[in-house]
Amino acid sequence: MVATCYLKGVSPRRMDDLVKYLGITGMSKSQVSTMAKDLDSMVADFRTRPLDAGPYLYLSADALTMRAREGGRVVKTSVLLATGINAEGFREVLGMQVATAESTASWTGFFRDLKARGLDIDGLITSDAHAGIKAAIAEVGSAARLGDI
Template sequence: MDHARFPHVYLNAAYCKASVEPQIVSRAGLIATGITEDGGREVPGVVVCDSEARVFWTEFLRHLRERGLSRGLLSIGGHHLELLTK
């Protein structure tokens, strides 16, 4: 993520059905959309996990930071305000 700076990052999740042998289950896709300084949009990260639980968000955000996403003005979409606590 060295090529762009994202002053705004929107976090959201979408659920989809996935085949986890031997059944079909609902999985959460966690998505980070970065808005660049010139107004462009990029997706610095997406991951599919069991749910939107705090543990999965924390792991996802740590992964983004390890890949070079730096702090900026963080904007959160959906009902994820709990990510700002603790």
């Protein structure tokens, strides 16, 4: 529950009120901060892990538009996502990156990061045919075909 609330932007001060409402004696701001640091570390490890289960036969790229708290205000962001099917036929989330917009520059940086981590695509790339995705794939380079869905 603490992880979900943290990811949804509940402040450590409000977390104590929430856990009391659920019948838990209380939770200090430092306890919440410690848990958040552990989560941040796990997320960082996941986002920077080597992509060595390839070659990936299929890659799907898409973005979610979400609101996020940044600098004390709520702003619209794009969460860039890539999932792939590895050589053993298993689907896995390959990467996730928060960007200010779903632009060519954002997608290019995202695909460069995936490639630097070892992404090897040996098949079809599917997307919603966003111009930024198409341009980024063309710029970063891939032997794969780009399919529009």
